[in-house]
Amino acid sequence: MARRKKIYEGKAKTLYEGPEPGTLVQYFKDDATANNAEKHGVIEGKGVLNNRLSEFFMTGLGHIGVPTHFIKRLNMREQLIRAVEIIPLEVIVRNYAAGSMAKRLGMEEGTMLPRPIVEFSYKDDALGDPLVPEEYIIALGWASQQDLDDIVALALRVNDFMSGVMYGVGIKLIDFKIEVGRQFDGDFQRLIVADEISPDSCRLWDMETGQKLDKDVFRRDLGNLADAYTEVARRLGVLPTNTAPMGKPTLIN
CATH class of the missing domain: 3.30.470.20 (ATP-grasp fold, B domain)
Structure with a gap:
């Protein structure tokens, strides 16, 4: 990754030059920010979860004809995307x-x-x-x-x-x-x-308990953010059903 040309770095992701013209590599970081980066933390495994969850949603949208920049997942933290x-x-x-x-x-x-x-x-x-x-x-x-x-x-x-x-x-x-x-x-x-x-x-x-399963967990100090994201991934089938919440999850290929 160090040999790649960095195009842009944001709060939660970094973009690198892609292998072919018109493509980029999007890298998901473990950083968590809130209130326009006034609050910052590093949540182990967050980037891995967001990479897989974003892949899941973008792929689903593609299946119903909604165009997205997603091309394919490259590894646990990176995906190949279209430059736009x-x-x-x-x-x-x-x-x-x-x-x-x-x-x-x-x-x-x-x-x-x-x-x-x-x-x-x-x-x-x-x-x-x-x-x-x-x-x-x-x-x-x-x-x-x-x-x-x-x-x-x-x-x-x-x-x-x-x-x-x-x-x-x-x-x-x-x-x-x-x-x-x-x-x-x-x-x-x-x-x-x-x-x-x-x-x-x-x-x-x-839907039953009102428990928050999103970044508000971090914004409002409501618990462990990795646990919340892991629960979303587990329900959607991105994680094995018998996997307990964890900081650095093991995901299905």
Whole structure:
């Protein structure tokens, strides 16, 4: 890995030059951050779990015709992805009020929304990833109206898939965020799901107990984050059913 050219390093992942033009290698780190990196920790095995869980979700989306940047998993911590031009937005889909939305509107966490709500935040840690209306996005040239329409449709398809998968294993999909990238083929542009889909980017609650199985465990000091992610992986079949929660899990190839 040291011989590769590093393209970008974020809070939870590092991108390296891929083996072929138009590809990148995405490496999942064990770092955990919250509150725009004000809180930081290293959770042994987290990168391994997120690599496998993101592979699971991206592969599932591909099977139903939702385009993603995922090509294949390379090893326990790395996957081969398509290089895309990332639109500088976090696309947030909310099924229940939680987190910043609950605080912002004075709503009780866990209140079911009448329909899924899609909102956008500008990707900038220094600014705290502020929410931005569509008018800002279009006026500042981050995306066109057609792009936004396509992004919303894409996000809602991801929500339908994710909600169904999670419901099937007794988990409530409270909300999640994705990033969207532009993939170019000559003058043709295609919008595809990029970055990752994992408990780092979702709120996941046990349907019976309300237990949190996502990064809120770390944000709010609710227990062992690796145990929470391991439980999600176990329910989805990414881990053997007889495997107890552990810091550094053994995963199925």
